[in-house]
Amino acid sequence: MASSGNLSPESESFENRPVFYIGQHDPARTEVLTDEQYGQLLDSGFRSVTAPITNKHFFDRVVELLRNHQKEREQWSQERGLTATQQANPSLPGPVVPTLTDKDTSLFPSNYIGSLAMYSSPWIDLCSPDPLISSVSRQVLNLEAAYANFCGARTIIVPGPRQDDSSSGIAQYARAIREAMHVANRANVIIHMPMYREPGLEEKVETLASTLAPKNGLEAGTKKEIDLFSAWDSWNTIRSVCNYSMRLFVALRIPRRVPAKPLQERWFAEPLHYLTIGNEIFQLNRAGHPSLSRHHQDLINRYMRLRSVPWLILEGVGPRPEELGALANQTASEFPTLAEADQALKERRRSHTPALHAHVGYMRYLERQQPAFSAMETPTLTNFQDWLQPPLQPLADNLESATYEVFEGDPVKYDQYEKAITEAMMEWGExxxxxxxxxxxxxxxxxxxxxxxxxxxxxLVSRVLRAAEITGTPIQIWALEKNQDAYVYLLRKNKVEWGNKVTLVKTDMRGWEGPRLKGQQGVIGKVDILVTELLGSFGDNELSPECLDGIQQHLARPHGMSIPHSYTAHLSPISTPRLFADISSRVVGDPNAFETPWVVRLFALDYVAQKAPGRGRFQQAWEFVHPVEVARADDFAAVHGKAAKYVTGGVGSMAGATGANEHNARHCHLTFACPTRGVIHGLAGFFESVLYASQTGAGKEPVEISILPDQIDRKSKDMISWFPIFFPLKKPLYFPQDTELEVSMWRQTDDTKVWYEWLVEVYAWVGPNTRVKVGATDLHSSRKVACLM
Structure with a gap:
């Protein structure tokens, strides 16, 4: 599905960069803009606007309700001789907020209701320790959510918790949001959260508590020490209580001082709907125009690379409603005749040319200054961001031509293969x-x-022929393919492009009898160079080891070589709430969704592990090297007989296995350092492969391909043939700061199929030499969706 930014009218001008959707939010606004005011706001460059669901009249009515209830309670206590410190009867009924009236709101269904972002009352306090305040706040939120949902609102923004100190308060808030989402069952709910609690940028809004007890002030004193992750902690609690709902998003308030990268990446992985930028974030440049610092620009540019581009909301910026109203009064009378309306329209067209608001103009400038889309950000690749795909089963299934065509669209991979084949042929002669x-x-x-x-x-056949031509190497070439439909394609290609130089064989490579050498009647020879592209996203997950076991018996010994020569699998724990929410939504139709290794172009994620002494962010799980000199399938058959693998209860480690494929089983145990607290939703898997390593001893760099994030640009830049693999967790695993994640993974086989099992544990240091286990996942297994041999 294409990014919503491609639908913007500006996309024709800036089609090679993300498009900015700019909205406006006035915290002091208590009434919905009129049609005329809304049109004038659009003329100044904004594309959307927030609208309060209720007004000052409703606030006054709720405050009066609470005050009357307080008086009743005081009177009840006095009648029974209770002091102020003695608790009233908890069974006394609390206040119930009556339904809305037309005096309580200026919001009504309209043609453009879908372009308005409904903003719930900022004066409610869902986290309040006072049960009356929290109860009334919850009732108000539900009334507003229900009415906005009735009017056809697509989004409802709810101010986030004002403090993160009270876990009970955050739990109260989260529970109220979950209830409101049930009430507004057609709208997205967006929690307005700060990136972190930056001193001086706290919300200064009159609340129910401050109105009823002004002496308490608006907020408690500011802490001296800033906890960068406390706001994220609150958000994590909210979305966990809401079961990672696909209708729950974040409106992230950009701070005046941009935080360190770990916090930026943490929020980057979250479901961002809006980025809000307050007036105080802008600075005046030398010309007196609003501008943003380089750090803010970089942060915005980074976040705008998401497939679902977040909208930008300028907060406290733009013309006020009274300013818009004054302009409206200047341009038209209240009840013009048709002639007067036509004359006013002509005059306005002649004399009034809409000018961009200064802040909007600057944001449009930033839009044009963004880095252009790279080769890895084409519309097709962008659409694959965080899109789950089940891994291929090339042994069990025959691929379609369109699937082959996608793979063939990656020149980087085939250039590297050609380079490896060319070097192998050159060194053969040397x-x-x-x-x-x-x-x-x-x-x-x-x-x-x-x-x-x-x-x-x-x-690959074409690349072998080209390498032979470049090096002047005479060859006899065989091409094996089990897919009967692809075989037809190869037959035609051999006639049209290859001049019948290739001997084509329709067979599973594991059952091939070997090459019948030309000019040697009936002689079955050996293979000097075996070329395959059987690698999967985790290296071995498409059964390259098992396939090569079945054909490498035809390699000439000891000089025969395999391209690729080796490949390694790598892992890293990641936070990716979007994917967890997506998989959660699939469980009803696919009970194995959380035990399926998914192929996915990971994008909106946070690599929670950091580099530390002896602890990398990406760590090697295991390696396969070809050709294998021992324990091959043919060696096993020579010892145990060709039918041995069909005998149950054999010597394999898995029940019922004989052990014929035991040499391809693997296990790893990795330790990752996590200095900041967070949550993981699964393991990201990658691979690297050495296609050819020089045998001349001249110190040449090996020819490699890699999808490791920190190596791909060096070894195979812009290669798109493989996306990473994702091993999900059934339940998100939270970990405190300064902990270690212990990852255990197994590659299992029972001689007929291959699957993975994985487990994650959390350990915290409580002393110089003592760790305690503070969390763990279930043992996950993909056996039910195993790759068939």
Missing amino acids: LKKPTSTATPENPSSPELVVTVAGAGRGP
Whole structure:
């Protein structure tokens, strides 16, 4: 699904950059703008505006209700001789807020209601320790949410908690939000949260508590020490209580001082709907125009790279309603005749050219100054951001032509393969290696036997032929493909493009009898160079080890080589609430959703682990190297018999397995350092592969491909053939600061299929040499969705 930014009228001008949607929020606004005022606001450059659901009349009515209730309670206590410190009867009925009337709101259904962001009353206090205040606040929120939902509102913004100190208060708030989402069952609910509690930027709004007891002040004193993650902690509690609802979002208030990267990345992973920028964040430049610091610009540019681009709301910026009203009075009478209305419209067109508001003009300038989309940010790739795909099963299923075409659209991968094949052919001659076409009559035959196993539609075959031409290497080339439909395509390609130079064989590579050498009647030879592209997002998850086991018996020993030569799998724990919410929504139709390793272009995520001595952010799980010299399938068959793998109750580690594939089982235990507290939703998996490592000893760099975030630009920049793999957790795992995450993972096999099992544990240091376990996940297993051999 395309980004909503592509639908903007400005997208034609800035199609190679994200589009800014700019809205306006006036905290002092108590009435909905009139149609005329709204139109004038649009003329000044804003694209949306917030609208209060209720007005001052409703506030006064609620305050009066509470005061009357307080008087009744005081009178009741006096009649019974209770002192002020003695508690009144808790069974006394509390105040009930009556339904809204037309005097309580100026919001009514309209044609443009969908473009308004409804803003709930900022004077309610859902976290209040006073049960009367919190109860009335909850009632007000429900009344407003229900009415906004009736009017057709798409979004309802609710001011977030004002403090993060009280866990009971945050729990109260979270429970109230969950109830309001049930009431407004068609609208998105957006919690207005600060990035962190920055001193001097606290909300200074008259609340129910401050109105009823002014002596208590608006807020408690500001802490000297700032906890950067306390606001995020509150948000995490809210969305956890709301079960990661797909209708719950964040409106993030940008601070005056931009925090460190870990906090920026934490919020980047959250479901951002709005970025709000207050008037106090802007600075005047030398020309006296509003501007933002370089740090603010970088933060906005980063967040605008999300697939669902957050809207920008300028808070306390823009013309006031009374200013808009004054302009309206200047341009038209209240009840003009048709002639007067037509004349006023003509005069306005001649004399009034809408000018962008100064702050909007500056944001449009920033829009144009954003870095252009890179090669990895094409519309197609952007649409794949955080989009879950089940991994391919190439052994069990035959791929369609369109799937092959997607893979072939990545020149980087095939350029690296061609480079590896070229170097292998060049060094073959330099090292004077024998060839498999050599015979007693012709011991110095120069022809190399090259096999492309799993040829698909033939892109690797083309690269082998090109490498042979570049190096001047005579070859005999075989291409194996089990997909009968792709085989038809290969037959045509061999005639049209390859000049019938390729011997095509329709077979599963594991059952191939070997190359029948040309010019040697009936002789089945060996393979000098075996080329495959069987790698998956985790390296081995598409059963490359098992496939190569079945064909490497045809490799010439000891000089035969495999391209790729080796590959490693890597893991990193991540926070990705969007994916957790997505998978949660699939569980009803797919009970195995949380135990399926998903292929996904991870984007809105936070790598919670940090680099520390002996602890990397990305750590190697295991490695496979080819060719395998021992424990191959043919060696096993020679010892145990070809039918041994079908015998149950054998020697394998899994019940019912014989152990024929035991050498491809793996296990790892990794430790990740987490200096800041947070929550993880799963493990991100990556791979690296050495396609060819020089055998001349000349110190050449190996030819590699990688999808590791910190290595891809160095080893295979802009390669798009593989997205990472995601191993989800059934329940989010929270961890405190200065902890270690212990990740255990197994690659399991029972000789007929391969699956993964994973477990995460949290340990906290309580002394110089003592750790305690403070959390753990269930053992997850993908056995029910295993990759079939």
